[in-house]
Amino acid sequence: MAEITAAAVNALRKKTDLPMMECKKALTEAGGDEAKAIQILKDMFKKVQDKRADNVTAEGRVFLAVKPDGSEAAMVEIQCESAPVATGEVMKQFGQAMVDTLLAGPGAADAAALMSQKAPGATQSFQEQYEEIVNKIREKIVVNRIARVAGPVAGYVHHDYKTGVLFIASGTAKNADVMKDVAMHIAALNPAVTQPSQLASDTVQAERDRLIAEARASRKPENIIEKMVDGRMKVFYAEQGVLTMQPFAKDDSKTVSQALAEAGLEAVTFHRWKVGASA
Helix, strand or coil: CCCCCHHHHHHHHHHHCCCHHHHHHHHHHCCCCHHHHHHHHHHHHHHHHHHCCCCCCCEEEEEEEECCCCCEEEEEEEEECCHHHHHCHHHHHHHHHHHHHHHHCCCCCCHHHHHCCCCCCCCCCHHHHHHHHHHHHCCCCEEEEEEEEECCEEEEECCCCCEEEEEEEEECCCCCHHHHHHHHHHHHHCCCECCHHHCCHHHHHHHHHHHHHHHHCCCCCHHHHHHHHHHHHHHHHHHCCEHHHCEECCEEEEEHHHHHHHCCEEEEEEEEEECCCCC
């Protein structure tokens, strides 16, 4: 049996950034052949993955990249088991490289397709980097969701990195800052839909009928009743989580729709991700 020297173990540890004992074990199994030992250590990824397959990934981080002109944006969510891993430098660099590549590169239909790509100048694919990270950290890590959208678009990631928003509008912005403000509004107030038309029609009709009946009990003229109901429906829409009808978080004297209109914009849709949520 080949002698495994401390120098050989230390050299392998520096190349792989794995614990000394595991490097020594791999070298012993490889008969002192460093190349074989490196492959043995790489093969450990599958064992780690299988062992932790059922572990809960309640922590994680959302990554964002937006083109300077707001013409496109991308978002990536990566889940993991612990907060230190979610906020650590390894996760930060890996996730930001992924979202930057998603935005600047050819795009990807899903997370697996993105994992097969390489960041500009990188020698390894994201999948290869991912396997090395799992080997080192020994934690279940999942690239859960990716999105790339056309603009006008603005994005926002909350300071805890667990909530991310992409807000898409139409029109020519007179004030691009309002889109970022709306993205922050979405992160804070968690609207359910963008427009009133997206609510269930039977729910809307039932509320309108109820308000009409109440208004008619006041014996006011029909034209006044209609205006009263229309006004109260706006409140109902806001309460039901319709983004455009909500009071704007930055200036609640106007609705989100009014704030956007002043900037020459109209809301189209949004993506709001919370780490660990399915949608």
